[in-house]
Amino acid sequence: xxxxxxxxxxxxxDLVDKLKTGRLMALYFIGSTRTSTIPGxxxxxxxxxxxxxxxxxxxxxxxxxKPKSFDVIPVxxxxxxxxxxxxxxxxxxxxxxxxxxxxxxxxEPKIPHIALPSKRVGDPINTGKAMPYEVAKALYDExxxxxxxxxxxxxxxxxxxxxxxxxxxxxxxxxxxxEAWGKVSSAAPTNPHDLKxxxxxxxxxxxxxxxxxxxQDPIRAVSTLGDPVHVSMAGFLHGALxxxxxxxxxxxxxxxxxxxxxxxxxxxxxxSVVIATTRWITSDKSSSLVALVKAIAPSIPIVSINLDxxxxxxxxxxxxxxxxxxxxxxxxxxxFIAHVxxxxxxxxxxxxxxxxYGRLTEKK
Amino acid sequence: xxxxxxxxxxxxxDLVDKLKTGRLMALYFIGSTRTSTIPGxxxxxxxxxxxxxxxxxxxxxxxxxKPKSFDVIPVxxxxxxxxxxxxxxxxxxxxxxxxxxxxxxxxEPKIPHIALPSKRVGDPINTGKAMPYEVAKALYDExxxxxxxxxxxxxxxxxxxxxxxxxxxxxxxxxxxxEAWGKVSSAAPTNPHDLKxxxxxxxxxxxxxxxxxxxQDPIRAVSTLGDPVHVSMAGFLHGALxxxxxxxxxxxxxxxxxxxxxxxxxxxxxxSVVIATTRWITSDKSSSLVALVKAIAPSIPIVSINLDxxxxxxxxxxxxxxxxxxxxxxxxxxxFIAHVxxxxxxxxxxxxxxxxYGRLTEKK
Numbered sequence: 001x002x003x004x005x006x007x008x009x010x011x012x013x014d015l016v017d018k019l020k021t022g023r024l025m026a027l028y029f030i031g032s033t034r035t036s037t038i039p040g041x042x043x044x045x046x047x048x049x050x051x052x053x054x055x056x057x058x059x060x061x062x063x064x065x066k067p068k069s070f071d072v073i074p075v076x077x078x079x080x081x082x083x084x085x086x087x088x089x090x091x092x093x094x095x096x097x098x099x100x101x102x103x104x105x106x107x108e109p110k111i112p113h114i115a116l117p118s119k120r121v122g123d124p125i126n127t128g129k130a131m132p133y134e135v136a137k138a139l140y141d142e143x144x145x146x147x148x149x150x151x152x153x154x155x156x157x158x159x160x161x162x163x164x165x166x167x168x169x170x171x172x173x174x175x176x177x178x179e180a181w182g183k184v185s186s187a188a189p190t191n192p193h194d195l196k197x198x199x200x201x202x203x204x205x206x207x208x209x210x211x212x213x214x215x216q217d218p219i220r221a222v223s224t225l226g227d228p229v230h231v232s233m234a235g236f237l238h239g240a241l242x243x244x245x246x247x248x249x250x251x252x253x254x255x256x257x258x259x260x261x262x263x264x265x266x267x268x269x270x271x272s273v274v275i276a277t278t279r280w281i282t283s284d285k286s287s288s289l290v291a292l293v294k295a296i297a298p299s300i301p302i303v304s305i306n307l308d309x310x311x312x313x314x315x316x317x318x319x320x321x322x323x324x325x326x327x328x329x330x331x332x333x334x335x336f337i338a339h340v341x342x343x344x345x346x347x348x349x350x351x352x353x354x355x356x357y358g359r360l361t362e363k364k
Numbered sequence: 365x366x367x368x369x370x371x372x373x374x375x376x377x378d379l380v381d382k383l384k385t386g387r388l389m390a391l392y393f394i395g396s397t398r399t400s401t402i403p404g405x406x407x408x409x410x411x412x413x414x415x416x417x418x419x420x421x422x423x424x425x426x427x428x429x430k431p432k433s434f435d436v437i438p439v440x441x442x443x444x445x446x447x448x449x450x451x452x453x454x455x456x457x458x459x460x461x462x463x464x465x466x467x468x469x470x471x472e473p474k475i476p477h478i479a480l481p482s483k484r485v486g487d488p489i490n491t492g493k494a495m496p497y498e499v500a501k502a503l504y505d506e507x508x509x510x511x512x513x514x515x516x517x518x519x520x521x522x523x524x525x526x527x528x529x530x531x532x533x534x535x536x537x538x539x540x541x542x543e544a545w546g547k548v549s550s551a552a553p554t555n556p557h558d559l560k561x562x563x564x565x566x567x568x569x570x571x572x573x574x575x576x577x578x579x580q581d582p583i584r585a586v587s588t589l590g591d592p593v594h595v596s597m598a599g600f601l602h603g604a605l606x607x608x609x610x611x612x613x614x615x616x617x618x619x620x621x622x623x624x625x626x627x628x629x630x631x632x633x634x635x636s637v638v639i640a641t642t643r644w645i646t647s648d649k650s651s652s653l654v655a656l657v658k659a660i661a662p663s664i665p666i667v668s669i670n671l672d673x674x675x676x677x678x679x680x681x682x683x684x685x686x687x688x689x690x691x692x693x694x695x696x697x698x699x700f701i702a703h704v705x706x707x708x709x710x711x712x713x714x715x716x717x718x719x720x721y722g723r724l725t726e727k728k
Contacts, residue, residue: 023387023516024516063509063513064509095515095516096515096516097513097514097515097516097517098513099478099513099514101476102479108479108481109481110481111481111506111509112465112478112479112480112481112506112507112509112510112513113478113479113481114463114476114477114478114479115466115472115476115477115478115479116476117472117473117474117475117476117477142475142476143476145427145428145475145476146476149427149461149462149463149476150461150463151459151460151461152387152388152459152460152461153461
């Protein structure tokens, strides 16, 4: 089976029809939060400081096949490559137009990209002051406007690259009083739940934000415990649904904060939104996307694409089966739309991913 | 008649079919050249210095219905409004997705926009040093890459907002040794040909560039006597044609330098490129788009959309019939695609433009 569905399958069937015949567009939102530089929190970079450059390098590599800002593609401290390898292999198999949206990357990516005028790196959320309220609100509005100008599309797929994004997800969800402790994912095989909880509890306390205030105005949750990417994706989601389009949220547990922000902005999420991610996320024992979605918006189904790297000819990819990386840069969602729009089976897509990885490593 | 065709009509018929049923996308390229601040050269702003802010304000107004960086929409020294009024009224009538591309605006537009990483304001071309060669080359390449990522489109329409753009057109064409003296257009009823010629001859002399060098490498013409916008549009045109799409160049005589750059980059311009502009350009006695295109790429037809503001209820629009403004921000091309894609006659489109103008003036 190429993918499995958790939740309402008719919504996914409807989406699959649209993916086969409709007009598609993929957007990858990038941004940074200095939360990712807290030691031990994120392995989306060779060192905590380097995590700030991962988003720009990810999308430079996505477009050009190699980063421009640095010499090497983003890796974990163990040298395991960015999931953008999956994304690049799959997006190149289909003719889907795509664009990069910079919501606040620490460095400007050296590729043509959509800039949100209020783009800004988020501050560490243990301060309880992730970004000014006006900035968070503006990012939401700008991304919503962006969707309006990029109209005439039947299905948008939106993905993310933001190291530290699962911790800000925990922050946003906790500020909105969802029970999310221990449920967000990690790119590491051993999920540093205790550290994430400590960071979020510190931020929550310092912010003094009350849950009912946050639920009435989720921009407050973002400005205290959030980041630039999730609020921008939520704004884009809002605008895309106003365009009467379907939206594929391409990501793991981070998508929970995107739907939570949109929900509390009173966006109707029924029938038109699907989360598409990898099997490494949905089968992860150290997190629960399913539980989060159930608590926030149970009508949103989850598509789990059955990528399996256990037979991969490269150690760096076989590590995915040991719990490394799991998801990112819309890897799962991009594999899903490549599968449906081209009709290629996931085994064929895996081959293309192995080839892309081979090309990368040979280059060195 | 809603529009007339000068040149190969079968290319236009083919385009019209694609505009009716295909996937369209409009892009508006903005940028600045300090050439526009030479007194007497450009009236695309209330003062020579203000012309630097016109591109950002044009596209902010296009998206939001009012500028964000300044309080008022761009006007000529006489108070005649930007042609973006036409563009906004027409783009809002059709469901065509659109985006702004910043190739080097003096101020960053306060709307979501595509940034080319090498974006840069051009220096006055009477110096013979408009921008470093590497920048001009990078802009071309980046815009070409942008077209590749925004693939899956049948017809791209690309327009411009760059005050001083007819003078840089004269510069680029002269560097490439096309006989263009007295042939470029102006937003003023009295075209300052002598001043433009003086500026260009000064730049040519200082640059020391030989025509055969420029014809072999048109990026040299751009780096000495050009601007950031035309080279970016040429690069995008190149990439769009590699996508096997049709391209509507939405503009007046400035489109001559776009096709000249592309031609000398060895891009095959046959059968897939159309220039679409207003009757005010094609009937202008003080310039000749037809002669320029004939000299550069005679296979490219010109569509002249028959907008007529002589019955307009506003003086600011009736001035177009006296030779003011004429074209800009893709006004003619956007009217053309709105006409073909919606089936609305040009008289109806004029009504929408009058309404948009009324909305603007009432607001004040």
